[in-house]
Amino acid sequence: MNILVVEDDLILQSLLENLFTKQGFNTTLTSNANEAEKIIQLQQFDCIILDIGLPDKDGLKVCEVIRSSGNDTPILILSAYKEVETKVSGLDIGADDYVTKPFDNEELIARINALSRRNSRKLSKDTVLKYEFLTANLIDRTFFVCDNEVKLTNHEFNLMVHFLSNPEKLISKVEILENVFDTHKDHETNFVNVYLSHIRKKISTLTDRKIIKTIKGSGFILDVN
Numbered sequence: 001m002n003i004l005v006v007e008d009d010l011i012l013q014s015l016l017e018n019l020f021t022k023q024g025f026n027t028t029l030t031s032n033a034n035e036a037e038k039i040i041q042l043q044q045f046d047c048i049i050l051d052i053g054l055p056d057k058d059g060l061k062v063c064e065v066i067r068s069s070g071n072d073t074p075i076l077i078l079s080a081y082k083e084v085e086t087k088v089s090g091l092d093i094g095a096d097d098y099v100t101k102p103f104d105n106e107e108l109i110a111r112i113n114a115l116s117r118r119n120s121r122k123l124s125k126d127t128v129l130k131y132e133f134l135t136a137n138l139i140d141r142t143f144f145v146c147d148n149e150v151k152l153t154n155h156e157f158n159l160m161v162h163f164l165s166n167p168e169k170l171i172s173k174v175e176i177l178e179n180v181f182d183t184h185k186d187h188e189t190n191f192v193n194v195y196l197s198h199i200r201k202k203i204s205t206l207t208d209r210k211i212i213k214t215i216k217g218s219g220f221i222l223d224v225n
Contacts, residue, residue, distance in 0.1 A: 001025045001046040006036040033057035047112050052079040067094035074115035084190050092153045129164040132224045136164050145206045163222035172219035
């Protein structure tokens with residue numbers, strides 16, 4: 001696996017390089033945003049490890065540049081910022097996962113491997129998911145309510161796909177975290193509630209029917225009845 005590490009802390013750079021080498025990964029290191037953007041144009045990677053607090057540019061801006069160029073390489077943000085709002089912002093602009101410092105080595109490797117598996121996973125034969133008046137096209141990643149397109153972020157779309165794959169089924173927060181966000185330990189995170197709030201607001205502009213219901217203490221269910 002080829003990994004690009006964008007991190008200005010040279011000690012952490014070295015620790016990550018040693019960790020990844022033991023896993024058999026090929027690691028490319030850089031400490032600034034502008035160099036990272038040039039490297040990404042010239043080389044292909046299986047995963048990009050991206051810090052936010054870079055000396056020449058905010059790492060979130062780098063993520064935005066990568067995604068706007070059409071590059072869909074998995075991006076894992078590795079940052080000391082622990083605020084939910086920062087995590088959500090990173091995921092919303094195209095990052096695939098977010099790990100806070102300090103981190104557990106085994107968990108970081110597991111997250112990287114999960115991103116690699118997800119990236120290589122082929123689309124199923126069913127390219128369109130439908131439930132009542134909701135439709136998701138898995139090829140062009142578009143979502144429709146009553147035949148009207150609703151713009152969703154990457155993670156919002158993945159969350160809706162999970163619900164559409166399990167209509168009228170109770171889905172726990174843990175299941176969503178592990179299947180949509182590949183988060184296996186931080187079950188107390190507020191990610192799910194934040195994303196559901198965003199989705200509900202967008203859907204409410206087209207229908208007053210409650211689409212995703214919260215079952216207190218149990219989870220959530222996609223049910224238009």
